[in-house]
Amino acid sequence: MTTSTRVPGPAGLPLLGSMFDLKRDSLGTYLAARRAHGDVVRFTAGPPGLRMELYAVFSAEGAQQILATDSANFRKDNAFYQEIRESFGNGLLTSQDEDYLRQRRLMQPLFTRKRVDGYAAAVTDETAGLLDRWSTAPDGTVDVVDEMTRLALRAVARILFGTDVEAAVPVVERCFPVIGEYTLRRGYSPVNPPRDWPTPGNRRAAAAMEELYGVCDRIIEERRAEGDAAKGDDLLTLLARAERSAERSEENSAEGALDASEIRDQVLIFLLAGHETTATSLAFALHLLARHPEQQSRARAEAVRILGGRTPEAYDLDALPYLTQVLKEAMRLYPAAPVIGRRAVADAVVDGHTIPAGADVVVAPWVTQRHPRYWEDPDRFDPERFAPGAEKDRPRYAWFPFGGGPRACIGQHFSMLESVLALAMVLSAYELEAVDHRVPVDAGITLRPKGPARCRLRPAARD
Template sequence: MAVTAGTEAPELAGLPLLGSMFDLKNDSLATFLRARREHGDVVRIIAGPPGIRATVYGVFSAEGAQQVLAGESANFRKDNAFYQEVRESFGNGLLTSQDEDYLRQRRLVQPLFTRRRVDGYAAAIAAEVATLTGEWRDAGAESVDVLQEMARLALRAVARILFGTDVDAAVRIVERSFPELGAYVLRRGFSPLNVPRHWPTPGNRRAATVHRALYEVCDRIIAERRSSGRASDEGDDLLTLLIGAESAEDGSFDATELREQVLVFLLAGHETTATSLGFALHLLALHPEERKRAQEEVDRVLAGRTPGAADLDALPYVTRVLKEAMRLFPAAPAIGRRAVAATEIGGVAIPAGADVVVVPWVTHRHPDYWEDAERFDPDRFTPEAEAARPRYAWFPFGGGPRACIGQHFSMLESVIALAMILQRYDFEAVDTEVPLTSAITLQAAGPARCRLIPREA
């Protein structure tokens, strides 16, 4: 790729010696919003003291996101420090692998994520939702933290689909391990200096302990399933299909590769869906007219029965609610890459080796694409409105050749869960504001409690 002669990116103002280090550490999402507001769609952000400072190019336009993720995706790789830390903690699965490793994994896994295959998981998803809402009813719960409850639901659903009936042990370990490992990855991924992982510091030792427990439970379930030569009691769960995935060209997954795919599916398959569902419920609790409209659609289409995969197209407003929740609260609020060769984005020069971050959090609020962007309005996602916007004005699942392989699974689970919950409950917001932080995924720094009001049967 030829070196281009774009203009130098404007720099976000920061402290004389530390640049924007504290701004990014304290509130990276607000820092990215300010960068676009003050300087435009490509902004250079410098953080850290001289000698070890980092420079990142924030890219905020839909066109820039499309260039990085799709049009020039080969030039923007997952080679930055953050992805290396994710690899060290969660393995070299589909989320982090590159080049031939990624292509081989994708070819082996793709048949497991066809629409027909994924639609077959609808009954398992519905069963987990029914269990959760039954627990609320039996406990006489008057309010719940919807973000916490949706995290519990999404983890149990993806674990059930991965492991069949071998769920409880995996869920217990993941609930303990993922928050600890996520915080560890975040600290190391954005620190200018890190001690080696094998040094016996308190942080390294805690991370090693939970890392080992997570690997052990996955390895045990995989080994037991392979030695038994059978599917789970519920039939062909995803682990059974992964064990059986093979081709003449790509072979099959060995034990380490199986564990790495399982960990990626557990991580990406529950945190993203939980975020979308939790904030959809929070937003509906704050907006009773939109909640009533969604419930009317659910009541009309389902007439009290449990939804299945065939009902997705018949619930367009519920789907629009979820898409608008994903616009306002994208589970992956920032997506990093590293430029291989010099290029330019929007007429701004991007040097070879530069760290680049596309930011759905900002693009999803960009005034060029979204009028009154902070307002909750599911009708932004009518077919006509979607067709009128650039393709990458909304990209909660990433894009290009690295787009999330599980996006249909996420939408299936989210629509079924939201429809079933709306069948059973009204919601009133207890917490109107939810503080946020950005880790591997978007995280709440406080509760999102809603008052539960059972609906008449």
């Protein structure tokens, strides 16, 4: 392969480069850049003196190199991840090196398939409550974006906090949007005032963080105070139990355990990553099914046949292959993490182009999962793309909504379990008809719908 030191890219405006295009519609800008310039594209953005360079990689092979085979050279050292650390703590999403390895080792036993399958009852209980509320929906219409966000938040908060879910959820609903917008704004700004300056934005975010941290710290302290008497199986209780085991073990000294602030960091990251991503996948799966009656009927028939009117359990996941295909196709078209950022440590050759040391780099599931080299008629909703045998001829990283390599999402199985079981229950109870046929989106910390995705509900026909 010939190596080129000159990476092609859009010229942009004379003084600001592609800054406005990336701010206005980064996802559309990346799609257009791939069509015009190929699989490795260089953007410049910002005024002289504050200008940044960004290298975007769109091929599956390039994504695999950055996230997996050459992952040590592409680190989470960029400004955006630093802002997330400052707002949500140094948990698994943001930590690096020994911190990350230690956290992953301590957290992994809580995310085995057997352990995660034990969370199914929390998911189905919360979904049952949602379906009860839908029975009195005004005009029989619901916004699946709002509904799935609340469902996913309540499910993950219940798994994290157990019986304290009712105390935690209102605080998260109130504080997360404030902190998220603040983090996003700072992450994309070339210059930011210090966080301790008393600007209106800093003060609003600080108040939201104080309230959110406060409720987490209170619940954590209660779990730790309960000691061995703690009876629950929520994640906080399990983390506190693991901390005590590490303190008592000669092999695992206290330096191998998570202290109270580190437990809070993990909780905040799980709240962020565990509800916004799953909510996005669920909302767009329902939105797409509401627009495609034939696929919706097939998915419902599978759910009704397997469940026969009973509440699904974890073991049903493998018996619902078409629902899984629907979810994977929704995640292809609407990946919850549409863009993944890294920073290059040393020069690297990706797809024949040199990316210099110190450069900010992104891979984009939003683009790669629409790449015509891997996906025929890529904008069409077609769950058959994930039928048995259909994936064997595609590159591994043609579909990577959970990231990949050593930093792949630890909660993959939980997200799939929660989403498929919830979809099965919703489709068994209701037929959905799309009211909003187009739902614009943009890239925040996760993929963000810019408007409602309303669906009209009809009770599903019973055989």
